[in-house]
Amino acid sequence: MRGYIHFADQLSTSLGKAFSWCIVILMGGTCYEVIMAYAFNAPTLWNFDFSLQMYAGIFMMAGAYTLSTEAHVRGDVLYRLFKPRTQAWLDLVLYIIFFFPGVLALVFYGYEYAAMAWKIKETSWNSPAQINIYMAKTFIPLSGLSLTIQGISEMFRCIICIQTGHWPARMVSAEETEKILMRKSQQEDVTDVI
Numbered sequence: 001m002r003g004y005i006h007f008a009d010q011l012s013t014s015l016g017k018a019f020s021w022c023i024v025i026l027m028g029g030t031c032y033e034v035i036m037a038y039a040f041n042a043p044t045l046w047n048f049d050f051s052l053q054m055y056a057g058i059f060m061m062a063g064a065y066t067l068s069t070e071a072h073v074r075g076d077v078l079y080r081l082f083k084p085r086t087q088a089w090l091d092l093v094l095y096i097i098f099f100f101p102g103v104l105a106l107v108f109y110g111y112e113y114a115a116m117a118w119k120i121k122e123t124s125w126n127s128p129a130q131i132n133i134y135m136a137k138t139f140i141p142l143s144g145l146s147l148t149i150q151g152i153s154e155m156f157r158c159i160i161c162i163q164t165g166h167w168p169a170r171m172v173s174a175e176e177t178e179k180i181l182m183r184k185s186q187q188e189d190v191t192d193v194i
Contacts, residue, residue: 002156006171007153011146057136091158095151095158096155106140106144
């Protein structure tokens, strides 16, 4: 189980980091559009649709990374008061009842949806540029698949926590600045005491 957790975390982190570069591309496209529209009075037809597709790629493909780093929104008013084993049981049940039905539907129905878009070479009906969108629709089943892989990893984490009473450590690829500063402050307090 721990080997699978490591594999899933590595995959989710790699996908998250790879698609995070879409933000740079998105920013470049937006800057280009602003310069073309305001400096040269020649706005583009394609940039709005391009921005939507880039944002869709970021949003859809970073879902598994968000899940692997516990960065998703959680209403934990009561949850945080539970012991780790209780948390693990609750998470395990909720993954089975709510998470997997939705994510597996995303995989299977998203595949049919994307396959049909590829078959007809679908273009955007509300775009003046009539850009191709069938490639972007491929993100739907791919994001469902990456969420399924990471979801299985999260279930394994729950099982390990139920068995041991402790959550397995998570891979840390990025950390919030305030957490880093808090840890440094705590280390300085310890050295001051010694």
